[in-house]
Amino acid sequence: MQLTPNNNDFNAEFQIEEFANKTYKVNFEENYIAGEINDLDAIKQAVYKILYTERFNYLIYSWDYGVEFENLIGKDYEFIVGDLQRRIEEALLQDDRIKKIENLNIKKDKKDSISVSFIVVSKYGNVEMEVEVNV
Numbered sequence: 001m002q003l004t005p006n007n008n009d010f011n012a013e014f015q016i017e018e019f020a021n022k023t024y025k026v027n028f029e030e031n032y033i034a035g036e037i038n039d040l041d042a043i044k045q046a047v048y049k050i051l052y053t054e055r056f057n058y059l060i061y062s063w064d065y066g067v068e069f070e071n072l073i074g075k076d077y078e079f080i081v082g083d084l085q086r087r088i089e090e091a092l093l094q095d096d097r098i099k100k101i102e103n104l105n106i107k108k109d110k111k112d113s114i115s116v117s118f119i120v121v122s123k124y125g126n127v128e129m130e131v132e133v134n135v
Contacts, residue, residue, distance in 0.1 A: 021097070021124070039124040043097060047120050050091050051131045067091035069133050080135055081106050084116055088131075098122050 025037045026045060037045065055066035068087055072080050085104050092098050104118040109132065117130040 040122070040127065043095075043120065043122045043124055044127050044129075046095055046097070047092060047127060047129055050095070051088070051129070055091065064094045072133065072135055075135065077108070077135070080114065080133075084114070084133065088116065088118065092120060097124065 021042050022036050022038045023042050023045065024033045025035045025041070026033055026049075028048070050065065051067055053061065053066035054070050055068045056063060057066070057070075068091075072083070084106060085101070088104070089101050092101060099121045102119045102121055104116065107115045107117075109115045112134060114133045114135055115130060116133060117128070120127040120129055
């Protein structure tokens with residue numbers, strides 16, 4: 001049996017449907033899940049999870065999920081500073097709710113870490129974030 005397409009099927013209109021922005025709320029300090037969050041709170045949690053998940057280290061996540069910080073350890077400070085914005089943007093812009101990253105500031109805290117602060121611009125509003133990168 002051979003199936004032949006109906007020419008009318010090729011002219012069908014498709015609607016793009018957004019999934020609900022609701023997710024479970026994770027309490028990272030006490031290690032439990034309680035309740036649900038959405039919109040800006042969900043963005044904050046997603047950004048936190050992405051920035052604290054090393055890319056390629058966990059089989060449960062796709063290769064597009066997470067950030068690559070581990071291979072910065074031992075590199076020259078100038079190289080790290082020059083590459084951090086690209087790595088953070090590449091990781092966070094995988095989430096289609098995030099539009100861009102602004103006002104990225106890098107500050108060397110200690111001999112072995114760098115503090116990076118920035119603003120995440122999302123479709124639900126802006127979020128100020130900070131991450132410490134071990135170098």
